[in-house]
Each structure stands twice: as C-alpha cells, then as structure tokens.
Amino acid sequence: MGYTVSEYVDDLHSLRDQQLDDAAMMAAVKPLAKKLAEDGSWFDEKMMAINTDMGVGISLLHEEDDHSLTVISVAWSKDNLDVPPHDHGTWAVVAGVKGLERNILWQRQDDGSHEAPDYAEVAPVSHADITLGDVIAMSPTDIHTVENVGEGVSLSLHTYGKNPNTTDRFQYDTKTNRAKALKVDFKSMD
Numbered sequence: 001m002g003y004t005v006s007e008y009v010d011d012l013h014s015l016r017d018q019q020l021d022d023a024a025m026m027a028a029v030k031p032l033a034k035k036l037a038e039d040g041s042w043f044d045e046k047m048m049a050i051n052t053d054m055g056v057g058i059s060l061l062h063e064e065d066d067h068s069l070t071v072i073s074v075a076w077s078k079d080n081l082d083v084p085p086h087d088h089g090t091w092a093v094v095a096g097v098k099g100l101e102r103n104i105l106w107q108r109q110d111d112g113s114h115e116a117p118d119y120a121e122v123a124p125v126s127h128a129d130i131t132l133g134d135v136i137a138m139s140p141t142d143i144h145t146v147e148n149v150g151e152g153v154s155l156s157l158h159t160y161g162k163n164p165n166t167t168d169r170f171q172y173d174t175k176t177n178r179a180k181a182l183k184v185d186f187k188s189m190d
C-alpha cells in the first residue's frame with residue numbers, strides 16, 4: 001500500500017484536530033514521516049538540485065494557508081553547505097531519504113543574562129546520523145546543524161508545525177556569539 005503526501009497531510013490534519021502538545025505531536029508524526037520517506041513515490045529528481053546560497057535545495061510539498069503543517073524536502077550538498085546553527089521556532093520532524101546526514105544538536109551555554117540582548121553562546125553536545133528509515137524530532141528551541149557525511153547529495157523530508165520562515169527563529173554566529181533572525185528563501189523547484 002502506497003502512502004502519498006496527500007494521505008500524510010490528511011493524517012497531520014487528524015493529529016492537529018486532537019490538539020496535541022508539541023511533544024505528543026512530534027511522537028505521533030515521526031512514524032508517519034518515516035512511512036512517507038520510505039514510500040518515496042513523491043520523489044522527483046528535481047528535488048536533488050541545490051537552489052539556495054546555503055548549499056541546500058528546498059522543495060515545498062505542502063503548506064496550509066495559515067503556514068502551518070509545512071512539508072519540504074531538503075537536499076544537502078556534499079561540499080558547499082553553509083548553514084549556521086539554527087532553531088526553527090516550531091516543532092520539526094526530519095526523516096532521512098537519501099544519503100547519510102549528521103544532525104548535530106547544540107545547546108545554549110550562557111544563561112541569557114548578558115547585557116547585549118542578542119548575545120548567545122552555543123556549543124555542539126550530541127549528534128544523530130540519519131538515513132532512510134531514521135527519523136528525528138526537534139522542539140521549537142532545539143538548535144542544530146547538518147553535515148552531509150555520505151556519498152553525493154543527500155535528501156531528507158522535513159515536517160514543521162509552521163513554516164519556519166513565518167516563525168520567530170534564530171541562527172547563531174559562533175564567532176561573534178550573537179543570535180539573529182533566520183529566513184531561508186524556499187525557492188520553487190520549477
């Protein structure tokens with residue numbers, strides 16, 4: 001039995017209607033995202049094209065009119081990645097599809113009391129390698145970076161409570177220890 005993006009979105013709607021908290025929502029979405037990643041009938045070779053300055057290729061598969069329940073595929077270049085540590089400002093579920101991606105989780109090291117309101121020290125604390133069959137979830141304030149540690153361009157399937165370009169989310173500059181807003185242009189694959 002196949003599992004299409006539209007069936008996945010139907011399931012996301014059902015879960016949203018249950019008004020689950022973020023943790024319960026992420027736990028419920030994970031097996032569904034894995035099922036969609038493993039089905040793969042939604043895959044198009046065009047999704048492997050890198051189309052941003054950050055060395056990633058983003059294809060929008062679904063977004064509600066109010067920007068909630070956003071599903072994208074993200075291709076990660078092998079050599080040109082320039083994605084700083086960032087959070088999403090919403091829950092996120094990431095399923096591996098092609099290649100091998102290392103998700104490095106970072107944590108705030110300072111207590112937020114610095115006189116500069118945008119001061120933020122972050123450091124890597126753990127990592128998880130994902131390939132097809134693996135799924136990870138991140139809470140709205142979890143901070144991560146991604147490395148492509150396999151062969152060639154990798155691809156993963158990302159589901160967010162809300163399109164992260166419509167949330168208050170941050171990227172972290174580890175040289176200056178400053179946080180600033182992050183917006184990524186979701187260019188269409190067409």
Ligand SMILES: [Fe+2]
Binds near residue numbers: 086087088144
């Ligand atoms: Fe991310």
